[in-house]
Amino acid sequence: DTAVSQTPKYLVTQMGNDKSIKCEQNLGHDTMYWYKQDSKKFLKIMFSYNNKELIINETVPNRFSPKSPDKAHLNLHINSLELGDSAVYFCASSQDTGTGVYEQYFGPGTRLTVT
């Protein structure tokens, strides 16, 4: 069974469109994240979501909004897509073991191409 899954794997769309990426984890973790990996492979945190508390990286445009219907899902909705949004988006989850470490389990990624 896949621990963290994302759909779709590839997403090609035009500028100005609105799109969503879905993420599900079956690990029972209580924290989920969205990361963006640019063309140079730099991975940057966008959001983390823990027990209904959303922590937003201040550099993320408000066109991006995470939505969590339940503890196992954290979807990413993007409005008015721009060329610069093209990247690979990774969902991840983690569980606090009491050490504050939060080891991340990543999904396979969604390659978003905006034309």
Added chain:
Amino acid sequence: TQLLEQSPQFLSIQEGENLTVYCNSSSVFSSLQWYRQEPGEGPVLLVTVVTGGEVKKLKRLTFQFGDARKDSSLHITAAQTGDTGLYLCAGVGPGGGADGLTFGKGTHLIIQP
């Protein structure tokens, strides 16, 4: 903002050679994690180091956390072609890991047969 600098950015060596990848910062991290990422896949956790001066071994891979918890290194002995990949270090800041990790820019490693 906490930053992690990885070096080298690219490394191509022959199978059987040894190599070291460095991860440095001016900030203190409560822990550092190393991930490996293969093309088309998400990063996979290799190890977490928590205590300053800690050394962890994973078969041919040796991970070290600096005494001041500002830097870490990954040493691979007798590299194999299967070690090829993108190696990422990531730190947990003072805010805790629930805020997400700060990643270095990665080291692209190619092991040639």
